[in-house]
């Protein structure tokens with residue numbers, strides 16, 4: 001048994017050592033907003049926030065997150081910055097297929113919480129999640145808009 | 150007609166359909182009191198009657214449902230995977246029905262004859278909007294007319310005295326209004342009116358407007374549900390390990406007992422060409438299946454599609470380059486042989502483009518559930534539900550109508566989710582669910598997806614052209630060597646191989662395009678913009694070579710060769726203007742970098758596209774700063790979606806030009822994930838500028854046409870900048886001179 005804190009709720013989960021946080025979130029806790037894309041930390045579809053840091057949950061073993069606060073996309077509206085990011089995403093009509101967007105929104109939220117007025121370099125350095133649909137320019141526009149928000 | 154359409158069209162194609170009131174016929178698969186409209190299929194009465202006899206709840210046989218609460222549900226014949234089709238359909242139907250598109254709920258329709266507009270049904274070929282535009286308008290208009298008639302009866306007034314405003318019928322003289330929801334039940338009892346007048350285009354409120362997409366908020370909050378997210382009561386999870394080379398079968402499993410004892414493992418299964426583990430969690434299934442030590446048999450000598458142990462893409466490229474012509478003729482004008490003979494100068498070049506994976510971000514999966522009554526439910530990504538239903542029925546050994554197909558939104562597709570040999574997980578899921586007697590959710594890991602995806606073909610193109618004394622091309626001879634997806638007979642060139650090489654608009658009097666068919670052991674698939682995705686690179690790259698050889702500017706040469714093609718000429722001028730006036734360079738940009746521009750044209754999916762790209766070289770690599778695209782799809786429904794799709798296509802076209810390549814050695818793909826097969830990242834994304842030109846020509850496609858022009862525009866710009874002509878993609882194979 002491992003106890004983890006997801007979106008402010010403690011869960012005692014029966015997970016094997018080494019099991020990635022992604023699969024605990026999706027298949028044990030049933031929160032499917034966090035996506036599986038590559039499983040090797042390349043794409044960012046599985047991004048969650050751990051103590052506010054954007055983290056690729058597919059390569060995060062469950063035992064490493066004990067005592068830390070994990071935030072998934074399901075809790076995005078509990079956070080004022082998260083809400084602003086979602087509104088900016090809607091205003092810029094960012095998503096296409098949408099599959100990468102949970103991760104993109106969380107990465108943007110983490111960025112704006114750390115630097116409310118990010119420079120272009122900040123955006124480039126931190127918004128590294130991949131999007132096969134090529135929504136990158138809309139993502140940058142939405143981040144800028146949320147920063148002004 | 151493009152390659153995909155040729156592939157899918159069957160002989161029962163019929164063009165003209167009239168709306169028919171399905172609720173009257175007892176077709177009602179929806180809530181009571183709903184007005185339900187479908188489309189009558191001429192010559193299909195027998196099947197429609199058959200359909201009516203299917204037990205209720207098996208199918209929802211309608212497009213539009215106006216519920217008593219006023220909500221409008223639309224059953225889409227096309228699947229949403231990011232291209233915006235659900236929103237566009239809501240705009241088209243809403244325009245005629247007089248309902249704000251924002252109040253639509255759009256879902257993917259189940260299989261069945263009702264949704265086979267034109268006699269077949271698939272999402273692809275950039276044809277969803279253009280193939281259904283008229284039908285959807287007429288559906289909306291007929292439904293509105295029925296609501297007007299129901300209101301007229303209720304109010305005892307002539308229809309002519311009534312009108313509508315969004316969501317309700319009004320009587321302007323008295324100010325009286327009745328909501329559509331109130332009238333739905335009565336409207337459902339009326340016959341479907343024929344020949345209802347459509348709204349004049351000048352009166353459009355939603356068609357032509359950048360309506361907000363219906364799915365964007367859910368997708369921004371992680372709420373959109375894809376197949377991979379679907380949960381079914383009591384389901385187990387499955388993972389597979391495929392034969393490393395297609396054609397191999399599982400022999401002994403050395404450590405079967407150990408793996409069976411792993412935590413959470415339910416059972417181990419041998420499947421055609423694969424082994425599977427079923428477990429309580431997918432992670433455990435995957436750990437277990439990858440721990441299995443399988444000895445794979447060598448395929449028997451004549452096994453179809455078997456992957457040989459010595460197959461390599463490098464050897465394939467060499468083989469194709471030297472395969473003898475002349476091939477199967479796809480186009481012939483004048484006498485190219487004689488013209489080449491008499492040319493002042495002959496230019497020759499050989500181009501090639503690599504195998505590509507689709508790389509849609511959602512890995513393929515299927516949930517299969519056998520029901521007590523012997524029917525089967527499948528949730529699976531698909532671009533053609535009827536075809537999947539038919540094949541699933543064969544695999545399951547049951548009647549087609551006993552397979553229910555559920556089609557959740559797609560996490561990207563780009564051609565990935567057609568039916569391909571050995572490339573779809575659902576047959577495995579069906580077998581596993583039957584074997585364990587419980588519902589099974591099977592996910593292919595990204596690594597298994599790289600092993601079994603149906604790839605964009607590797608093709609070599611050989612060009613010979615003759616120039617006259619003025620340096621203008623008088624003849625062009627093209628042989629495309631290799632293979633592509635499709636079902637043409639052996640003596641016919643594949644549309645997917647020659648599209649975009651044959652029938653170019655340029656005034657070159659003598660020309661031949663042919664397909665030298667050389668099959669090879671790779672499962673081939675449709676990849677966003679199909680043959681155009683590489684053929685524009687081949688042709689438009691070579692055309693720049695001709696311009697250089699003849700001493701002409703490539704933009705000016707194109708204008709000259711398009712002198713008699715006003716639509717293309719206008720578009721080329723439009724993209725020139727959009728980019729601030731054509732300049733090839735090299736020139737020095739404001740930041741001090743040396744840059745150049747390249748231009749290319751393409752005619753994919755009945756749309757016309759002109760593209761300009763601006764590049765520099767940094768640290769030996771190509772950097773693309775700006776891409777300008779002028780696109781003429783004839784007419785459009787939603788300019789914001791068009792712009793988003795063109796931008797998305799630029800990203801994918803650029804990704805293919807810069808980075809993407811599947812390499813096989815010893816019968817194995819070298820990349821099994823995005824670490825060794827990178828695709829375009831955010832820092833590589835250029836600014837994209839889109840101009841939509843509505844020429845009024847018949848409506849063309851939007852989802853794919855932005856792709857093909859990008860690789861040649863970039864490669865032509867690189868040649869202008871560096872003097873290096875790249876004839877083999879991707880550009881990452883080439884180290885360029887140049888500094889920051």
Ligand code: FES
Nearest residue numbers: 037038039044058
């Ligand atoms: S799924 Fe975790 S980075 Fe791709």
Ligand code: FES
Nearest residue numbers: 097098100131133
């Ligand atoms: S929106 Fe499709 S992968 Fe990003």
